Amino acid sequence: MPSKSQPTLLGLSIQELTEIVDESGEPAYRARQLFEALYRQRVLSIEAVSTFPTALRGELARRFALGTPRIAGRFASGDGTVRYLVGYEDGESVETVWMPNGDGGEAGDGSAAGASEETGRTPSRGTICVSSQVGCAVDCKFCLTALLGVRRNLTAGEIVGQVLAVLHDQRLEPGRDRINLVFMGMGEPFLNYDNFMKAVRLLAEGVGIAEARMTVSTAGVVPRIRDFGQEPVRPKLAISLNAPTQELRSRLMPITRKWTLEMLLAAAREFPLRTRERLTFEYVLLRDVNDDRGNAQAVVELLRGIRAKVNLIALNPGAGIEFAMPQPERVLAFQDVLIRAGIPTFVRRPRGRDIYAACGQLKRTVA
Ligand code: SAH
Numbered sequence: 001m002p003s004k005s006q007p008t009l010l011g012l013s014i015q016e017l018t019e020i021v022d023e024s025g026e027p028a029y030r031a032r033q034l035f036e037a038l039y040r041q042r043v044l045s046i047e048a049v050s051t052f053p054t055a056l057r058g059e060l061a062r063r064f065a066l067g068t069p070r071i072a073g074r075f076a077s078g079d080g081t082v083r084y085l086v087g088y089e090d091g092e093s094v095e096t097v098w099m100p101n102g103d104g105g106e107a108g109d110g111s112a113a114g115a116s117e118e119t120g121r122t123p124s125r126g127t128i129c130v131s132s133q134v135g136c137a138v139d140c141k142f143c144l145t146a147l148l149g150v151r152r153n154l155t156a157g158e159i160v161g162q163v164l165a166v167l168h169d170q171r172l173e174p175g176r177d178r179i180n181l182v183f184m185g186m187g188e189p190f191l192n193y194d195n196f197m198k199a200v201r202l203l204a205e206g207v208g209i210a211e212a213r214m215t216v217s218t219a220g221v222v223p224r225i226r227d228f229g230q231e232p233v234r235p236k237l238a239i240s241l242n243a244p245t246q247e248l249r250s251r252l253m254p255i256t257r258k259w260t261l262e263m264l265l266a267a268a269r270e271f272p273l274r275t276r277e278r279l280t281f282e283y284v285l286l287r288d289v290n291d292d293r294g295n296a297q298a299v300v301e302l303l304r305g306i307r308a309k310v311n312l313i314a315l316n317p318g319a320g321i322e323f324a325m326p327q328p329e330r331v332l333a334f335q336d337v338l339i340r341a342g343i344p345t346f347v348r349r350p351r352g353r354d355i356y357a358a359c360g361q362l363k364r365t366v367a
Helices: 014-023 029-041 054-063 156-169 193-207 222-229 246-252 261-270 293-303 328-340
Strands: 070-076 082-087 093-101 125-129 133-135 150-153 178-183 214-218 236-240 279-285 308-314 345-347
Touching: 014 029, 029 193, 070 156, 082 156, 093 133, 093 156, 125 156, 156 193, 193 214, 193 222, 214 222, 214 279, 222 236, 222 261, 246 261, 279 293, 279 328, 293 308, 293 328, 308 328, 328 345
Parallel strands: 125 178, 178 214, 214 236, 236 279, 279 308, 308 345
Antiparallel strands: 070 082, 082 093, 093 125, 133 150
């Protein structure tokens, strides 16, 4: 059995794997084989790297642990959503959410009905919501994750590991099933930028989930928005706007005091979008706080000149959150103002509210 102090293979790049096989006096193609085994085949043990001779597997297993996280809890919603508690070596854990859509995998227990292992199965479609930190430091006043504070960053391997754990548990195959990733779980991805970006590259190049199927959401870490625009491989970008004025936004999202609304919108305006790409703005509607037509009109003015779409999210309530859910007609009226102004605007369907899996509800709640 690997001891706790062993370094892990999951999370290493092809370059890092090349150094490891080099040290063992093995040829460079072994690094590619190992990369394929870790990310494409997603082996469950080092002994299962079948392209390696037995002796080499043994040597590797003595030096390294694989590093796949453990599923420490699994909570299934009536709407098909499954919230996972994913546990790491040091005892910390985060939450990862599987949200099936379309006809594949809508069964209440989260497993695709009638799945027959590899053959004859209709492709599933769905989205995995991935965490980037244990807890979060950003302290948005309407978000439950904020109550935890930030405990630590996740490594690239720990971020990738969440995806592998869900793929395994739901028997998903990126080559067959249509899988989207949203980096919208616990934490602020742009405050763990390097590990997050490394995970993105491993997921794209190793696991085989196209960058076009990934979206990252930031609360507004302006310098990293600028870095992100320069990345050769990057997900789509979503920005949590949540309020149309500096005054209101800094009350709801203290991060605005450091990176002001003006700085944020300047970065958004200058963000190098790809052909047909739009910037997404998320807006959590809080009853009588930011949800009237005047607020909506102010959002229209702010987004002028930005190729944007808007996702409206009605507040998901939780104990310790002092805001109330907006009235449904307010949500529709808000959407109407934006659509009339020519901004594609969607109301995000709450997923897994009954199991505390919806936006802003991830806080490692056990039941
Ligand atoms: N830290 C990043 C990633 C988290 S994304 C960010 O802030 O963008 C989570 C999304 O859920 C954000 O858009 C956030 O504004 C929203 N959210 C947070 N708390 C919520 C709640 N209680 N109800 C609905 N949405 C919430």
